[in-house]
Amino acid sequence: MVRTKRTLAALVLTALAVLTAACGKEGSPPVKGPQPDELPVYRVAAQFQLPSSSTWSKAKRRGHLVVGAKEDQPYMGEKDPATGVYSGFDIEIAKMMSASLGFDPKTIEFKTIASANRETALQNGQIDYYVGTYTINDNRKKLVGFGGPYYLAGQGLLVRTDENDINGPKDLDGKRVCSAAGSTPYQRIQSDYPKAELVAYDTYSICVDNLLTYQVDAVTTDDTILSGYAAKVPDELKVVGKPFSAEPYGIGVPKSDNALRFALDDAIALREKNGDWQQAYDATLGLSGRKAAPAPPIDRYPAS
Secondary structure (H helix, E strand, O other): OHHHHHHHHOOHHHHHHHHHHHHOOOOOOOOOOOOHHHOOOOOOOOOOOOOOOHHHHHHHHHOOOEEEEOOEEOOOEEEOOOOOOEEOHHHHHHHHHHHHOOOOHHHOEEEEOOHHHHHHHHHOOOOOEEOOOOEOOHHHHOOEEEEEEEEEEOEEEEEEOOOOOOOOHHHOOOOEEEEEOOOHHHHHHHHHOOOOEEEEEOOHHHHHHHHHOOOOOEEEEEHHHHHHHHHHOOOOEEEEOOOOOOEEEEEEEEOOOHHHHHHHHHHHHHHHHOOHHHHHHHHOHHHHOOOOOOOOOOOOOOOO
16 A cells, blocks of 8 residues: 555656646646746846857847756756746746846747756757756866856755655665766765665656655755755655755856856846845745755856
């Protein structure tokens, strides 16, 4: 009986979206997700020009920006399967940046890009920039550029509510731990907690399904993402322990496009100052019960 209950629970995250599609009209938000009428409206910068950025110039000729994002991270970056509409805090950050760069946020073309493919997508010009719980670190700076950071998260652990033996990373020896392939959290468990049995998938939603069906013992990634999943099914999932890393989220850009990177730094600072950042947080990630931490200092590192 318990296993049947948990198997059914594994369908909850998908079912939430399906119920929305079945019961709602076009454009209905995901269950417990951001409400469109509570989201900020971002003023588009008039007469903005950035000809020194090849990425911006290409987007200007195209008429809109192409932005990489996640689609399975509640309250951060989530795609409604019925409408194709993306929502979440990262999506709002992407919209703010679009407005600051002179493009109407409504014209953004979002593309779902898995963690392992982010650098390639930026290097190949598939996207103009990427906003999707993308941790800034020195290794990635060798491959791409980063605007920001715009948020500071930390790695955490998600377990079932009936799990009492895992309260932090020190308890992972011999446990099956799931994370996204190519992600910083996966690499940290691999290097710092080698006795854990790692399982990797392209998306965290598959990890969560495996957790709910007892195929893995824990899911690890940023606490922002885990809080969203726990908030969706609080009777089944919980976040345990304290964050055990610092994950500064940045906006990924092509490595050579310093002009775009610096413009995004300016845009983040402006949107934090004028209140857009806080309003966006309250309407998205704040719904998971997380209180907004102060935005970290922007890392205006020099052009390489």
